[in-house]
Amino acid sequence: MTGGTGPALQAGRAVRAEWTKLRTLPSTAWLLLALAAVTVAVGAAVTGAVDTSHCVTPAGCREDTPKLALSGVRLGQVAAVVLGVVAVGGEYATGTISVTLAAVPRRWAVLAAKAAVVAGAVAVAGTAGVLGSLAAGRGILSGNGFTAANGYPPLSPLDGPTARAAAGTVLYLVLVALLALGAGTALRDQAGAVTAVLGALWLVPLVAGMVGDDAWRDRLDKYAPMSAGLAVQATRELDRLPIGPWAGLGVLAAYAAAALLAGAAVLAARDA
Amino acid sequence: MEATIEVRGLRKRFGSTVAVDDLSFTVGPGRVTGFVGPNGAGKSTTMRMIMGLDRPDAGAALVGGRPYRSLRTPLCRLGAMLDASAVHPARRARDHLRWLAHANGLPARRVDEVIEQAGLGSAARRRAGGFSLGMRQRLGIAAALLGDPPVLMFDEPVNGLDPEGIAWIRGLLRSLAAEGRAVLVSSHLMSELEGGADHLLVIGRGRLIADTRVEDLLAAASDGRVELRTERRREAMTVLARAGATVTTSGSDALIVTGPTAERVIELLTGEGVAFSGISAHRASLEEAYMELTKDALEFQAVAGGEAR
Amino acid sequence: MTAPAPPAPPSYRSTVAGEARDGFGRLLLAEWTKLRTVPRWTLTLLAAVVLMVAVAMLSASDSGSSGPEEKRSPTAQLQIIDLGHYTYLPLAGDGSVVARVTSQDGGGAWAKAGLMIRGSAERGAPYAALAVTPGHGVRMLTGYRRDGAGGGTATAPQWLRLTRAGAAVTGYASADGRAWRRVGSVRVDGLRGRALAGMFVAAPDEVEVRRVFGGEIISGKPGDTTATFDNVAVSPPAPDAAWLDRGGPGGPAADPALDGSTRSGGTFTLKGTGDIGPDEFAPDVTKATLAGAMIGQAAIVALAVLFMTAEYRRGTLRTTFAASPRRGRVLAAKAVVVGLASLAAGLVAAFASVLLARPLLESGGIAPPPVSDPAVLRAVVGTAALLAVLAVFALAVAVIVRRSAVAIAAVLLVLLVPEITATGLPVAAARWVERVTPAAGFAIQQTVTRYDAAIGPWAGLGVLCAYTAAALAAAAWLLRRRDA
Secondary structure, three states, X not given: OOOOOOHHHHHHHHHHHHHHHHHXXXXXXXXXXXXXXXXXXXXXXXXXXXXXXXXXXXXXXXXXXXXXXXXXXXXXXXXXXXXXXXXXXXXXXXXXXXXXXXXXXXXXXXXXXXXXXXXXXXXXXXHHHHHHHHHHHHHHHHHOOOOHHHOOOOOOOOOHHHHHHHHHHHHHHHHHXXXXXXXXXXXXXXXHHHHXXXXXXXXXXXXXXXXXXXXXXXXXXXXXXXXXXXXXXXXXXXHHOOOOHHXXXXXXXXXHHHHHHHHHHHHHHOOO | OOOOEEEEEEEEEEOOEEEEEEEEEEEOOOEEEEEEOOOOOOHHHHHHHHOOOOOOOEEEEEEXXXXXXXXXXXXXXXXXXXXXXXXXXOOEHHHHHHHHHHHOOOOOHHHHHHHHHOOOHHHHHOXXXXXXXXXXXXXXXXXXXXXXXXXXXXXXXXXXXOXXXXXXXXXXXXXXXXXXXXXXXXXXXXXXXXXOOOEEEEEEOXXXXXXXXXXXXXXXXXXXXXXXEOOOHHHHHHHHHHOOOEEEEEOOOEEEEEOOOHHHHHHHHHHHOOOOOEEEEEOOOHHHHHHHHOHHHHHHHHHHOOOOO | OOXXXXXXXXXXXXXXXXXXXXXHHHHHHHHHHHHHOOXXXXXXXXXXXXXXXXXXXXXXXXXXXXXXXXXXXXXXXXXXXXXXXXXXXXXXOOEEEEEEEEEEXXXXXOOEEEEEEEOOOOOOOXXXXXXXXXXXXXXXXXXXXXXXXXXXXXXXXXXXXXXXXXXXXXXXXXXXXXXXXXXXXXXXXXXXXXXXXXXXXXXXXXXXXXXXXXXXXXXXXXXXXXXXXXXXXXXXXXXXXXXXXXXXXXXXXOOOXXXXXXXXXXXXXXXXXXXXXXXXXXXXXXXXXXHHHHXXXXXXXXXXXXXHHHHHHHOHHHHHHHHOOOHHXXXXXXXXXXXXXXXXXXXXXXXXXXXXXXXXXXXXXXXXXXXXXXXXXXXHHHHHHHHHHHHHHHHHHHHHHOOHHHHHHHHHHHHHXXXXXXXXXXHHHHHHHHHHOXXXXXXXXOOOOOOOOOOOHHHHHHHHHHHHHHHHHHHHHHHHHOXX
């Protein structure tokens, strides 16, 4: 511990330390690979299964092709969740957390550094997955009748709405990983955190489907983390969405922030 | 014989690391056998192989003449404490012992008996997560004693304990051995076994360095070397060599004699009329004898580091 | 180092070895003690029950508030459809009806033209029918069940004969009206005394799939069919009786081009729309009530995974194997214990869901089928069995991957794949996913055969069991092979 003690330097050291820890976990590389691979593979499979045969006319389908191509994140996000939970849960499980807190006494800084590292890693893998999905979708869609002539221009990440969907999807994955990190810190238990986060993402929309009451279903669609967050993938018929694209991502960001705050509070209250 | 552990040609490698290399020994009843070696020497691995937890690459280990994995109620054949922290923290100590008893169909009274024997007392009703290290060791020992086994095995049982706890465990081990049980206790510090073990297995780099009674080792260390000062070196060397001693020169007037005791050297030299100006017997402590034995293994430790597993 | 061997001390013998017992039952007791003594785990089981019942209540109470309910028709309550066209004479007691189907046109491979004896003209009345189909041969039909018995490749023209003796009705078919072949015999509960005998036509709904806005809209359109009959005879003949018609429910407004019968000499032409059989678009009330299992499974999966990974994490697996060196048996005992615990929780949750949701559904105008109904009982008990198998599956995956976070995520992923990917997938692809993933096990909750059923109830549970068996075999192999 030589050199300056300015806050910027300290923060930089904390981030570097966290990056080294995450990088040297053997599971990290696998999870990041799974994040990109599952996103691309599932997206390609879903896109490949859809064609215009059941449409009144190909244009009449009003298929949201960028959203279709990016649908792999619904499954791929599981890797981001596990990564977020393992990044901190692994330290609780092995007791390394005491060492970590001793090395960086300001505890919220530990969580912030972890969040920065996890967000960075997921952003890189998520970008790879999103670009791969769009590339795969571009090849598959035209073969299934979604051609420019039918009103479906080839997917391009430079196209305005598609760019929003792509960037928004990467942000979605980052926020999901941060939500998992916060939950993992707050619950201090990997199994509980994974179950809780996946339950919030996957099961709440299912409950929404079972609810008959329209007002409640609407509320659940608006405020469930996955359905709200993935509103950002829509590129057409935006008025049909339960919540606007960026507003939906904002809902997810609020959940992630709340989880991280809860995690920081638990970390601060804990005896190291 | 019930109360024995026999290890024959045991070998185990983890990746490119040889953890245990052609290890053979026997642990007999009625005594405390210390299993000593530096960290990473292969003690824990050997114990796990004896219990059938790790699969040896070659060789075999027998408990009371049978492979551990073939035992039907193994808790009545061998009791072991490998890792005192291996308890679910949310489970009460008593419940931990209870499921273990169920697994071998042991009567429920045994749970109360070993709680008493290990001095757990009312702590048995508490959840294990809140236990101190000392209480965890007592719980581990209670678990080992559950089946009242003729063979007991403890991996580093006094590691991290206060002197009072060390004394308690030492007394317990002695009393268990006195009942005719075979007790194998591992440690990386010879000093922990001082006054506790009757027999020693010294292991380094996965190999057996010594298999000896403690008194023999001390004797061997004591009469190991005699330093002799004399003007008449040639005569002295001839006399001593004829008596079967190994003699080397050291400096201008000193000889190092290995083999006979100092008394015997004096007797031989006096008998032949060889004058000498000084003689001193080098009396090594158990610790020193052990350090000498494990010199190679310590070098290994410096290179590889850590506990191999 | 050859010290003189000390006199061999007397070897100690365990004082309790004589009382010790080895056995699978003891192992079960040990594993059950482990499960029961971690309070968090028993709470998780309780959470699974509470979640399932809560979801059942939620869906039941909301279905009631979704609008004013008129009294439902008996066919809707029975979740059957009884349409088509029926032209009949009274049949006082035992007797028979014979006719030749000379032609059949439209309605698809499952269009039906043939003879029917039924208790009354009321919809939902008991019946027995013999029909020729364009694609599935001659079929003996009863009880508003699908498909019926029989088969072959026979098509119109075809002679058919239906004879009644009490409640027993037997069907015969013939190509030439001389050499008769017995197709089958059914017992029609509720067929006593006066009955009706005559000809009928029916055709199943055509399922229409339309894709729009990234989703699919599925609708059923009644199919229409036409058939001609001659050589019609009902014996014993009823004096002064005239042929009567029962058409579609449209009454006088029914389209005569699609529904009705005409007679010219001895030749009858019947036109009809709709089918006689199960209502494939009927809501599956029991399944909806038990849908909480989808939510409750998260708790069951977490528990089953932790039951194994906690042993790895805390190091107690070594203690376990020290006490029970036969590892396959330990795994089996763990599977039985976690499976039975989940089964018990599932039984409580499923019965509570169905029984507690019942008054809520009834107040909303829906009459759920009774628990004693075989299909409902299968769904309720099957839900518990489903959770039990899920738990064993999760346990096996936990042995394979050894990490709780990864195991829970992986198991929930494969169980929820159809639900997560369903939005956006075409129906055909979604059904395929539901058939081949472990989530097929949820098919056991079906109580009516719907158009969108991917797989039968038992076959679906079988798929999950097959995955579980494979995972368990892999887990046992790894457990034996790996160092503990």
